[in-house]
Amino acid sequence: MTDQAIYDLAIIGGGINGCGIARDAVGRGLSVYLCEQGDLAQATSSASTKLIHGGLRYLEYYEFRLVREALIEREVLLNAAPHIIWPLRFVLPHVKGLRPAWLLRLGLFLYDNLGGRKLLPGTRGLDLRHDAAGAPLRDGYRRGFEYSDCWVEDARLVVMNAMDAVERGAVIETRTRCSGAQREDGLWVVSVTDTDTGLSKTVRARAIVNAAGPWVEDVLTTKVKASVPARIRMVRGSHVVVPKIFEHDRAYIFQNPDGRIIFAIPYEQDFTLIGTTDHDHKGDPAAVHCTEDEAQYLCDAASEYFRRPVRREDVVWTYSGVRPLYDDGASAAQAATRDYVLKLEDANGAAPLLSIFGGKITTFRKLAESALEKLIPYFPGKRGPWTDKAVFPGGDFSPTDVWTLIAALKKDYPFLDDVWARRLIRAYGTRARQLLGDAASVADMGEQFGATLTEREVVYLMKKEWAREAADIVWRRSKLGLRMTADQIARLDLWMRTNRGVVSPAAE
Structure with a gap:
């Protein structure tokens, strides 16, 4: 079976880079097909660590362009998605014997001024003996600094990009694996397989974007059989979640003697x-998990700072991901560049293949613009960049109005309590009303799966x-x-599998 359309772009990979490129491209007038294997x-x-941030520690590696670009993007994205991105203040305690106070002040001065900060407050010094941020910390931490960055619901940001792309005309198919691609008559013929049914088809496109993340090299070597002279360095980042350690709403950034930093961030209330x-990381990226050593390392590192030790048995959840960084030959994993690298090759000026290496969630939008800069010469007459002022689905309100939206939702849907209304606005923004529709009671929301998750949602x-x-x-x-x-999760899964053929897909 063949998809009869000829798309301008076929994108392999439904992570933040693939979906961000799809959104940007379709908004410029290109026709877009995206497949994602899961x-x-x-x-x-x-x-990710769920942060939209400049990357304070990248200043130590002289990544000034990357930090500046990321700092600018903080406020662009905050304005575009105030429901899933919000400001967060970070507390950096000074530790004798590690980075000196003057170096921290210099780094934070640069951090405040590199990116043309307008919305977020600047750095201030803290006396941790008297500030509430010092109360959870062990004795001995006297001085500190507080600066701004932003929090993001990372997976929802990907979905928002995909939704916006589809609403502008893109075709996105999940659970659809690229099984091969070859050039024929100036086009790419891409073979894709539905991983649920096993059914295959071919899709024709004028260009391919390889945004497969940790699988980018696999796509190059086994799917498109192209020779692009670049390699990725797979770096595993693991996290642990524990019951709330502190009551205030600020986060911490802690220095460690091994040169690494860790964050301790308020999470899900x-x-x-x-x-x-x-x-x-070696081996299959799909098999990544937080190892016992990593979990213990994080608990021990946090315990060096917090008055109440963080024990391994306190951990209620772990997660881990593989960052597909561009291999710049750095000796230590934490020193490998977080910048992105784009590699383009074509066949005599036709059927280009663009591969994406590295990148970070904060700079996905700029990465997408850079990708289109490389591709747009193959598509003359298309529109230029547009995403810097565009909002995401549900994000059509001011960042300062989120609590007004929550109050209004509770007023119009009196069966919602504070927690439920806050969760819906923080997830869906103004589109929470589309979800709730004409519901006048909890009963109208259908089956209850637990934790305010209902059939209607x-x-x-x-x-x-x-x-x-x-x-x-749920994850x-x-x-x-x-x-x-x-x-409860098993019952939800059974309900979804049973009703999958009844509920229409996203592309409707």
């Missing part, structure tokens, strides 16, 4: 997220957001898996 954001893009590690996620099984919802589109029992 769920959207199933791999690296849902395993009742938890603290601690991460991340940096270890070279599940149907919305299956129709509009490509959800196919329970894990898509990516939300983190309700932290609050649901194994039996």
Whole structure:
């Protein structure tokens, strides 16, 4: 079977880079097809530290262009997606024997000024003996600094890009694996296989974007059989989640004697997220997991700072992802560049292949623009960059109005309590009303799966957001898996599998 359309772009990979490029390209007037072998954001893009940040520590590696670009992007993305991105203040305690205070002040001065900060407050000094941020810390921490970055629901950011792309005309197929591609008569003929049914088809496109993340080299060597002179360095980043360690709403950034830093971040109201590690990863990226050594390392590193030790038995959840970094020959995993590299090759000026190496979630939009800069000469007459002022689905409100939206939703849907209304606005923004529709009571929301997850929301996620099984919802589109029992998740999974043929897909 062959898809009769000829697309301008066929994109392999449904992570943040693939979906970001799809959104940008279709908004310029290109026709776009994207296939993803699993769920959207199933791999690296849902395993980040959930930060939109400049990367303070990258200044030590003189990555000034990357840091500046990321700092500018913080506020661009905050304005574009205020429902899933919000400001967060970070507390950096000064530790004798590690980076001196003058160096921290210099780094934070650069951090405040490199990116033309407008919305976020600047750095200030802290007396940790009297500030609330010092109360959870062990005795001996006297001085510190506080600066701004942003938090992001990473997997939802991927979904928002995909939704926007589809609403502008793109075709996105999940659970669809690229099994091969070859050039024929100036076009790419891409073979794809539905991983649920085993059915295959071919898709024709004028160009391919290889945005397969940790699988980018595999796509090059076994699928398109191209020779692109670049390699990735797979670096594993692991995180642990523990019950809430502190009551305030600020996060911590901790220095470690081995040169690494870790974050301790308020998470899902009742938890603290601690991460991340940096270890070279060998083997299948799909088999990545937080090792016992990594979990213990994170607990021990946090315990060096917190008054109450973080024990391994406190951990309620772990997750891990493989960062597909460009291999720049750095000796240590934490020193490998987080910048992105784009490699383009074609056949006598036709049928280009663009491969994406590296990158970070904060700079995905700029990466997409850079990708289109390389591709647009093959498509003359198309529109130019446009995403810097565009909002994501549900993000059409000011970042300062989020609490007003929550209050209004509770007023119009009185059966919602504070926690439920906040969760819906933080996940869907103004589109929470599309989800709720004409519901006048809890009963109108249908079956209750636990932790405020209802049948109506599940149907919305299956129709509009490509959800196919329970894990898509409870670990990516939300983190309700932290609050649901194994039996509740199993019941949800059975319901979704039973109703999969009834609920229309996202491309409807």
